[in-house]
Amino acid sequence: MSAMTQNRVVKAHERIPEIPEKIFLFRSCTGSMEYPGTEHCVEFVLKKLGIEIIKDADQSCCSGYILTCSGYPAEPSLAVTARNLGMVEQRYGLDTYTFCNGCFGYNTELKHILDHHPEYKKMANDLIGQWGYHYEGNSHVYHVQELWYLLLDRIKEMVVRPLTGLRIASHYGCHYLAQQYGILDEGDLPTFHEEIYEALGATPVFFKERRMCCAYAVGRGFTHPENVVQPHLARKFDSAKEEGVELMTTTCPGCNVALDREQPKLAKRGFGPYDIPVIDIGQLIALALGAPIEEIGFNANSTPVEPVLKKLGFLND
Amino acid sequence: MPRENMTEWDNELYQKVDRYNLVPNLEQCLQCGKCTGNCPVAAMHPSYNPRQIVHDILAGDSDRILQSEEIWRCMWCANCYRVCPVDIHYPLLMMQLRYLALENGYGLKYVTPINKYAYRAFTGGLTFIPGQRGVDKIKGLREGIGVEPWPKVSEKAIAEYGAIFEQTGAVDWMKALDEVQAKGEEKPVKLSFMGGRLIDERYDTE
Numbered sequence: 001m002s003a004m005t006q007n008r009v010v011k012a013h014e015r016i017p018e019i020p021e022k023i024f025l026f027r028s029c030t031g032s033m034e035y036p037g038t039e040h041c042v043e044f045v046l047k048k049l050g051i052e053i054i055k056d057a058d059q060s061c062c063s064g065y066i067l068t069c070s071g072y073p074a075e076p077s078l079a080v081t082a083r084n085l086g087m088v089e090q091r092y093g094l095d096t097y098t099f100c101n102g103c104f105g106y107n108t109e110l111k112h113i114l115d116h117h118p119e120y121k122k123m124a125n126d127l128i129g130q131w132g133y134h135y136e137g138n139s140h141v142y143h144v145q146e147l148w149y150l151l152l153d154r155i156k157e158m159v160v161r162p163l164t165g166l167r168i169a170s171h172y173g174c175h176y177l178a179q180q181y182g183i184l185d186e187g188d189l190p191t192f193h194e195e196i197y198e199a200l201g202a203t204p205v206f207f208k209e210r211r212m213c214c215a216y217a218v219g220r221g222f223t224h225p226e227n228v229v230q231p232h233l234a235r236k237f238d239s240a241k242e243e244g245v246e247l248m249t250t251t252c253p254g255c256n257v258a259l260d261r262e263q264p265k266l267a268k269r270g271f272g273p274y275d276i277p278v279i280d281i282g283q284l285i286a287l288a289l290g291a292p293i294e295e296i297g298f299n300a301n302s303t304p305v306e307p308v309l310k311k312l313g314f315l316n317d
Numbered sequence: 318m319p320r321e322n323m324t325e326w327d328n329e330l331y332q333k334v335d336r337y338n339l340v341p342n343l344e345q346c347l348q349c350g351k352c353t354g355n356c357p358v359a360a361m362h363p364s365y366n367p368r369q370i371v372h373d374i375l376a377g378d379s380d381r382i383l384q385s386e387e388i389w390r391c392m393w394c395a396n397c398y399r400v401c402p403v404d405i406h407y408p409l410l411m412m413q414l415r416y417l418a419l420e421n422g423y424g425l426k427y428v429t430p431i432n433k434y435a436y437r438a439f440t441g442g443l444t445f446i447p448g449q450r451g452v453d454k455i456k457g458l459r460e461g462i463g464v465e466p467w468p469k470v471s472e473k474a475i476a477e478y479g480a481i482f483e484q485t486g487a488v489d490w491m492k493a494l495d496e497v498q499a500k501g502e503e504k505p506v507k508l509s510f511m512g513g514r515l516i517d518e519r520y521d522t523e
């Protein structure tokens with residue numbers, strides 16, 4: 001136990017000392033089904049930055065979400081993590097980059113358990129050995145948002161659609177920020193997303209409840225019913241509305257589902273109404289870097305993004 | 318509210334909860350309450366109190382905690398863990414506490430509906446695959462932005478993913494819960510920490 005002595009925050013260039021030429025991109029189930037534009041935009045930006053992307057159809061779901069609802073025991077998730085990360089290590093020798101805080105948090109947490117409990121690592125390796133996999137634990141798990149921040153100067157130079165005057169607020173997501181050790185920014189008052197907005201020409205907005213959980217974290221509507229989730233979200237959106245937030249970004253398709261799809265439902269319970277569109281920060285960067293609007297996938301959103309695009313004058317190009 | 322019966326307390330509750338040995342430092346809890354002060358659920362529902370739950374696990378108040386409705390309210394946001402001065406991994410404690418509650422017949426209604434999606438993941442390799450209409454909508458959206466209509470997940474990935482769940486006994490564990498429920502043997506949960514508290518009714522009518 002070294003809680004008080006260990007650094008919880010790591011400088012970006014210490015966390016990722018060398019910009020990779022090639023990364024393994026971890027598919028997110030929620031991302032590819034709920035907001036397919038997210039993955040597409042993440043790839044668009046990575047390509048612009050000259051980073052080669054490896055994906056593999058043999059990768060499975062990270063299995064973390066239902067685990068954290070106590071939907072099944074931990075053994076399968078430990079083995080699934082060993083299988084996915086072991087496969088990436090063996091086949092490509094690359095680090096894994098996720099674009100979902102869930103995939104990031106669960107892979108990181110389960111990897112931590114595998115790396116610190118030899119008995120679980122052996123259990124997992126014995127099991128996945130039947131298909132020829134082996135998990136060593138010699139690669140890292142990162143989130144692409146960390147690359148966005150590290151390569152911010154390059155991104156800034158490539159902006160072709162500046163987001164001038166747009167009031168954007170961030171939802172960082174607990175499963176990134178609440179990692180105890182080794183995240184990019186201070187868990188209580190992170191600002192690296194706001195720095196990204198500025199680089200894209202937008203105006204960052206801080207609101208009181210910006211750090212508040214999306215409430216989707218575990219089993220929205222399952223393990224915790226609507227009467228827990230909705231008043232919680234209403235508090236968050238009231239506070240965002242007060243500060244005149246015009247757009248909110250996430251780094252997690254799960255958070256995006258909660259914050260975007262829940263807004264129309266909140267009105268029915270007498271909260272709001274709210275109309276703050278919520279998109280992935282990768283989509284935001286792709287927008288500023290000139291990705292064709294129809295390829296960004298805003299039509300997957302429940303709270304329409306069009307008013308913001310109109311305001312910026314982007315709908316006619 | 319009935320008083321707890323001292324004779325039914327369980328001295329080994331902590332060991333039973335932490336079955337995977339993932340929270341070995343629980344006894345270092347200072348009862349400082351930082352977890353509760355940072356918890357968004359506690360902010361709305363005073364009856365949900367992570368500090369008290371840690372206390373009750375250590376004290377062995379098995380009766381109260383396993384039938385508690387509150388333990389199903391945690392959102393797993395881990396803000397308690399982030400601020401805990403002794404690094405107690407409360408979310409992993411909560412995950413395991415829920416296992417014990419489930420195995421004692423409590424709270425199944427909060428978990429078995431999600432497992433419909435787990436079973437679907439064994440044949441589709443993705444978690445949260447919706448019904449046919451939803452699938453069609455997703456395909457339309459994906460084609461609209463110029464990517465393949467369905468994410469590429471190999472047969473190999475799906476087969477191995479499912480086999481891992483079979484071979485670790487996870488599927489049997491899930492089916493056992495389904496059976497308890499089908500037989501009507503699920504036990505009711507109740508608010509356990511409410512004595513003498515005032516709460517906003519809007520938040521607590523189910």
Ligand code: SF4
Nearest residue numbers: 346347349350352401
């Ligand atoms: S913050 Fe940690 S030490 Fe303090 S009461 Fe909560 S669990 Fe115990």
Ligand code: SF4
Nearest residue numbers: 356391392394395397
């Ligand atoms: S993980 Fe649960 S107990 Fe901890 S702060 Fe979040 S909701 Fe509260």
